[in-house]
Amino acid sequence: MDFRSDNTSGVAPAIMAALASANQGTASSYGADEITARLIKRFAELFEREVAVLPVATGTAANVLALAALTPPWGVVYCHADAHIATDECGAPEFYSGGAQLARMPGEHGKITPDTIEAHIGGAGIVHHCQPAAISLSQSTEAGTIYTPREIAAIAAVARRHKLALHADGARFANAVAALGCAPADLTWRAGVDALSFGATKNGAMAAEAVIFFDPARAAELGYRRKRGGHLLSKLRFLSAQLDAYLVEDLWLANARHANRMAAKLGAGLAALPSARLRHPVEANEVFVELPEAAICTLAAQGFGFHRWGGENATCLRLVTSFATREDAVEQFVAAVGRQLTRP
Numbered sequence: 600m601d602f603r604s605d606n607t608s609g610v611a612p613a614i615m616a617a618l619a620s621a622n623q624g625t626a627s628s629y630g631a632d633e634i635t636a637r638l639i640k641r642f643a644e645l646f647e648r649e650v651a652v653l654p655v656a657t658g659t660a661a662n663v664l665a666l667a668a669l670t671p672p673w674g675v676v677y678c679h680a681d682a683h684i685a686t687d688e689c690g691a692p693e694f695y696s697g698g699a700q701l702a703r704m705p706g707e708h709g710k711i712t713p714d715t716i717e718a719h720i721g722g723a724g725i726v727h728h729c730q731p732a733a734i735s736l737s738q739s740t741e742a743g744t745i746y747t748p749r750e751i752a753a754i755a756a757v758a759r760r761h762k763l764a765l766h767a768d769g770a771r772f773a774n775a776v777a778a779l780g781c782a783p784a785d786l787t788w789r790a791g792v793d794a795l796s797f798g799a800t801k802n803g804a805m806a807a808e809a810v811i812f813f814d815p816a817r818a819a820e821l822g823y824r825r826k827r828g829g830h831l832l833s834k835l836r837f838l839s840a841q842l843d844a845y846l847v848e849d850l851w852l853a854n855a856r857h858a859n860r861m862a863a864k865l866g867a868g869l870a871a872l873p874s875a876r877l878r879h880p881v882e883a884n885e886v887f888v889e890l891p892e893a894a895i896c897t898l899a900a901q902g903f904g905f906h907r908w909g910g911e912n913a914t915c916l917r918l919v920t921s922f923a924t925r926e927d928a929v930e931q932f933v934a935a936v937g938r939q940l941t942r943p
Contacts, residue, residue, distance in 0.1 A: 600928040601904035602865075604801075605771075605884060605921035611803030611854060617844035618805065621836050628833045630654070635839040641846050642797075642811065647784045651818035653810040653825055654838040658770045659688050660830045661796035661808040663695040666733060668812075668821050669764040669794060672697035674732025676766075677719060679704060679711050681741040683768055695828060700729050708879045709742030710750070713757045720761055733764040738786065739771045742878075743862070743885030745778055748790045755791020765791055770798035770808075773855035774883035788813035799845045803854045803922050807841035854922030858884035861920035861929050868933035874940045878915055886918040894939035903932060 601607050610618075626632040635654070642652045655661050662684050670676055676692065678685055680703040684692045693699060704711050704719050711734075722728030734754060739745045746754075751767075758765045767787065769775075772795065776783055787795050794817075797809040810825075812818035825831045832838060845851045866881030869888045878887040890898075892914055895907070908917040920929070 600902070600932055602918035602920065602932065603904040603906055605858065605919050606801055607904070608803075608921035608923040610805045611845075611850065611922060613847070613850055614804055614841050614844045617840045618837060621840035626836045628835070629831060630835040630839070632836040632839070634836045634843055638839045638843045638846075641843060642809070645783055645846060646787065646811070646813070647782070648788065648813065649815060651812040651815040651821065653818075653821050654835060654842055655808050655810060655825065655830045656806045656832065656838060658683070658768075658796060658798055658800065658808050659691050660825075660828070661798075661810050662688065662735075662768055663691045664821060664824050664828060664830065665766055665794040665796055665810050665812075666692050666699070666735065667695040667697070667824055668818065669766060670696045670699040670732040671730070672699055673729050674699040675702050675722075675729045676700070676733045676735050677702045677704060677711070677716055677731070677763075678735040679706050679709060679737065679740065681709060682735060682737050683741060683770065684735055686741075695824070699732065708744045709737065709740030710744060710746065711736070711754070713753045716754065716757050723761070731761055731763055733766055734758050735766045735768060737768045737770070739775045739778075739883035739885070743881060743883050743887065744879055745775045745882045746786075747779065748781060748785045751786065751790035751792065758791065764793045766794045766796070767792050768796050770796065770801055771883055772798055773802045773851045774859055777852050777855035778859050778883055793817065799842055799851065801921070802845075802851060802858070804841045804845055807838045807845070809842055855884070857922050858920045858924060861924040861926065862886055862918075864926065865918060865920060865929045865933065868929070869936060872933070872937050872940050875936065884920045886920075887915055888918065889915045890936065891940070894936065897939050898935060901935060903935065
């Protein structure tokens with residue numbers, strides 16, 4: 600039973616079928632195909648407005664291309680200290696933007712607040728300093744929590760006041776939308792988000808994400824950045840086919856709802872056990888639980904997959920569920936933890 604990441608799951612059958620269908624016959628290259636054209640229309644319907652859409656193969660590509668278009672080389676991007684762009688992208692945001700800096704900020708349960716952002720913004724108009732340029736949120740966060748539309752709007756107000764762009768890293772955007780039950784537009788442009796990295800790989804795709812700009816005029820240079828950065832696939836229809844199938848009949852939300860349900864069940868089961876403490880609220884598909892070292896070692900020896908969160912000696916585990924997580928796997932893990940915690 601593997602709870603290491605939602606990246607460890609396979610491909611949703613409907614998406615695999617779409618890839619097989621896209622493999623029939625020939626199609627125009629570099630995004631000039633019918634599937635990509637259909638996908639752009641589908642995204643416009645999903646977000647209830649015209650949007651600029653660039654399919655890419657990785658979440659890192661989506662994040663860094665979006666931020667590079669929003670941030671000059673002398674810019675500053677404000678983000679949570681644990682944000683993926685700050686901890687897990689090997690300097691790619693700085694590289695693709697030509698040198699922009701990341702300002703890492705603290706915040707409980709993976710979130711940054713308007714007050715924290717205000718306290719960190721500085722140097723505007725001073726030629727010796729990098730200039731405030733953008734704010735980046737993770738939705739859902741690295742702690743598995745979710746920004747509500749009201750929270751995003753409050754941060755967007757700070758962004759507008761300081762003339763900053765607002766970006767959302769939506770690697771797990773589906774989980775947030777599914778959990779809140781709101782329209783995708785409510786979590787993005789209606790709340791003040793300028794650009795979204797729309798994730799699919801963690802939620803059933805093979806390898807497909809999208810850069811979405813809610814004002815197409817601001818995305819004028821994105822195509823060139825994608826090509827120059829090596830992220831324009833010649834057979835782009837295979838990326839678009841995944842995303843298209845992902846959105847058809849709300850597969851993306853069905854997959855996310857299942858993952859969220861499994862995480863809620865896992866979190867509730869663990870919270871009820873003695874000596875187990877949840878570090879963050881369980882709002883999407885990630886569970887962070889602190890357990891005794893002896894219990895962790897035994898669980899690892901029994902073959903359960905998980906990550907120690909905070910280093911190899913940490914006693915906090917990150918457990919991630921996916922569209923493919925089985926309910927009996929959750930029950931077996933909770934039972935195994937319970938046996939360890941109730942041993943005489």
